Amino acid sequence: MxxxxxxxxxxxxxxxxxxxxxxxxxxxxxxxxxMGGKYVLRIEDTDAERTSQAYIDNIFDSLKALGLEWDxxxxxxxxxxxYTQSQRFDIYPKxxxxxxxxxxxxxxxxxxxxxxxEKEQSQKNKVAHVYSGRxxxxxxxxxxxxxxxxxxxxxxxDVQKAQKAFHDSNILTFKDLVKGELHQDMSLIxxxxxxxxxxxxxxxxxxxIDDMLMKMSHVIRGEDxxxxxxxxxxxxxxxxxxxxxxxxxxxxxxxxxxxxxxxxGATAVSExxxxxxxxxxxxxxxxxLGWSPSDGEEIKSVDEIAKDFRIGEVSSSNSIFEYDxxxxxxxxxxxxxxxxxLKERLKPFLAxxxxxxxxxxxxxxxxxxxxxxxxxxxxxTDAVSYFFGDxxxxxxxTKAKVLDGEVAKKVLPDFIEKATGWDFTEENLHxxxxxxxxxxxxxGIKPKETMWAIRAAVTGRTRGADMCATLCILGxxxxxxxxxxxx
RNA sequence: GCCCCCAUCGUCUAGAGGCCUAGGACACUUCCCUUUCACGGAGGCGACAGCGAUUCGAAUUCGCUUGGGGGUACCA
Numbered sequence: 001m002x003x004x005x006x007x008x009x010x011x012x013x014x015x016x017x018x019x020x021x022x023x024x025x026x027x028x029x030x031x032x033x034x035m036g037g038k039y040v041l042r043i044e045d046t047d048a049e050r051t052s053q054a055y056i057d058n059i060f061d062s063l064k065a066l067g068l069e070w071d072x073x074x075x076x077x078x079x080x081x082x083y084t085q086s087q088r089f090d091i092y093p094k095x096x097x098x099x100x101x102x103x104x105x106x107x108x109x110x111x112x113x114x115x116x117x118e119k120e121q122s123q124k125n126k127v128a129h130v131y132s133g134r135x136x137x138x139x140x141x142x143x144x145x146x147x148x149x150x151x152x153x154x155x156x157x158d159v160q161k162a163q164k165a166f167h168d169s170n171i172l173t174f175k176d177l178v179k180g181e182l183h184q185d186m187s188l189i190x191x192x193x194x195x196x197x198x199x200x201x202x203x204x205x206x207x208x209i210d211d212m213l214m215k216m217s218h219v220i221r222g223e224d225x226x227x228x229x230x231x232x233x234x235x236x237x238x239x240x241x242x243x244x245x246x247x248x249x250x251x252x253x254x255x256x257x258x259x260x261x262x263x264x265g266a267t268a269v270s271e272x273x274x275x276x277x278x279x280x281x282x283x284x285x286x287x288x289l290g291w292s293p294s295d296g297e298e299i300k301s302v303d304e305i306a307k308d309f310r311i312g313e314v315s316s317s318n319s320i321f322e323y324d325x326x327x328x329x330x331x332x333x334x335x336x337x338x339x340x341x342l343k344e345r346l347k348p349f350l351a352x353x354x355x356x357x358x359x360x361x362x363x364x365x366x367x368x369x370x371x372x373x374x375x376x377x378x379x380x381t382d383a384v385s386y387f388f389g390d391x392x393x394x395x396x397x398t399k400a401k402v403l404d405g406e407v408a409k410k411v412l413p414d415f416i417e418k419a420t421g422w423d424f425t426e427e428n429l430h431x432x433x434x435x436x437x438x439x440x441x442x443x444g445i446k447p448k449e450t451m452w453a454i455r456a457a458v459t460g461r462t463r464g465a466d467m468c469a470t471l472c473i474l475g476x477x478x479x480x481x482x483x484x485x486x487x
Numbered sequence: 488g489c490c491c492c493c494a495u496c497g498u499c500u501a502g503a504g505g506c507c508u509a510g511g512a513c514a515c516u517u518c519c520c521u522u523u524c525a526c527g528g529a530g531g532c533g534a535c536a537g538c539g540a541u542u543c544g545a546a547u548u549c550g551c552u553u554g555g556g557g558g559u560a561c562c563a
Binding site (some may be wrong): 108202259288 | 488489490491492493494497498499500510511512513514521522523524525526554555556557558559560561562563
């Protein structure tokens, strides 16, 4: 029987769910779906100081919003829980002790100052910094002396010992799912700490114990973990366990090729949502960073992507997060939304307006005629401003270019007079305006200019929704009043 | 400093020795449609980082250089 595919997403709650973490989570999810495996959520909160409940909530909410529902996790439980590392603190020491007993780990009494000094020395000598291993062979008497001083030991993994026990050469190799064979000289890996002196595990140790106990078959993560992989493989070997398969994804970088951070704009999934990005568009976009569909069709649902997904075809290089394509994709997803759905999703971005001042029919029509150019939902706020309130704000350019011009002075009074007698239905206005335009066209005024004059007076700008619909939604009284005011 | 990873249009990518005078998408741009903006449609601009090697033939293989990224913690 083939081994069950089990993958996980393991965010550290030291911030809101990062877009990069979301992509890693997505790729794991896609892999699990494709392989018919299980998807596990584990919260890696071994560093209590940086953890907060608000972040945990944000991570849960964002992951759910993204549709990356987990089969096992802190909230839903599962056969290998608990799924929160801070609730597993009693597990790690046992395994650390096992390694000590087997001779693959030892107590280290070095102080931060001593370690720092070692490191500085290495740098001075221009050699790779590797822990000296001075605590490797401490006698009981020496240990006691340190304890008397008040020192508490950390536990270090003995890399040399593991190397000699399991490898012929000092080169450690593993086959990465996306990058192929990767190598590292083990003599350059210093003995690393697996248990801190405060009794909590370090990241590399907790991850191995958890992945092992949770029976992870594949570990797909960012390439910033490549160097950790060697250490983790060594731990698996020393524990006599089979390591999972590893796959390392390229990173997502900001346009300036640096790490994506706040100064580049949104970094958390929730921030993108607040800005008016549709979660489906975000997922689709992020899937295209490093992966491409076999049929070239880029707008795809998660289900479609999962069917077409092959981890070995994922790009091994970094990719840059550019808003242009995200924006385009978001606009595509907005277009696909039904009117009713769009009306609902737009509401948070219309909070500053009194939606009760218009009927639902008017709201519907308003959304219908303004939705076309939206790239993000929040664009609606500005797009719709002139439908609310009595007066309208006229921007300088429109005033100078249109309202103060000859055409407006000629067209507007005539429009006011004629429109007063018009029936304000879209159908009728369409007809009347066509006549109106035609009349001025014969006098050498372009249809465009005629309409601009009216539009500028009524909306304060030269661009916007369909004129007939706009006039109708506003109603005759407001239209005439605004035109008079403009003059 | 040391170690590792990566390298096709501005960006995301297709490409696994001849199908490539390198394809698609976004962006940019021209034209068309049109009561504005937009949408949509038809075009255009635009890349194999450099140098060597292997080969009849290289974007595709190898080496070096350069550039970018990551790691180098009792952070994760």
